Amino acid sequence: MSSDPKADLHRYLKAARESLLWKLEGLSDYDVRRPLTPTGTNLLGLVKHLAGVEQGYFGDCMGRPFGETWPWLDNGEPNADMFATADESREHILALHARATAFADSSIDELPLDAPGVVPWWPEDRKHVTLHLLLVHVIAETNRHCGHADILRETLDGTAGLRAAVSNLPDGQDWPAHWNRVEQAAKEAASRT
16 A cells, blocks of 8 residues: 555644534534633634644745735734634634635645745744645644644533544443543542652
């Protein structure tokens, strides 16, 4: 069986994107936006952030202008890319993400894995990169944020799993009983220290 490394990497990136977007399905506008951690992490903010990640790494860093400017990048507010303002609709953020990922896909499709790029915000000794390295980096970052989204969504309504078509969770698991086993093990371990 032969493998195409670029196609393999691209497939993993697309699967992670799909997983992230699935976490928003069926939720109210409030639930996709509300902060669920002390640092304000929220589902729609993760999508907005990752749109910028894809545009930046597969566009700016590869010398391929995206053609859109994003006002929150210059407004001076820290973490402005990590939440949607009241004026930014879910549809606007999802459309932005779709445009950014389509643009990223065109860069990935058109460039060879060894195409050179520069990440100006990385340290001098690491800022000269290839498309291959950026694909690995963005897959890792996207999956990291998918993990955040998994926990946020489960906290909101109990929905868990990898994607709509692939749950990756054991069938028939008694989750309350499992939770109790984990809690009991934590208490027993704590009592031994």
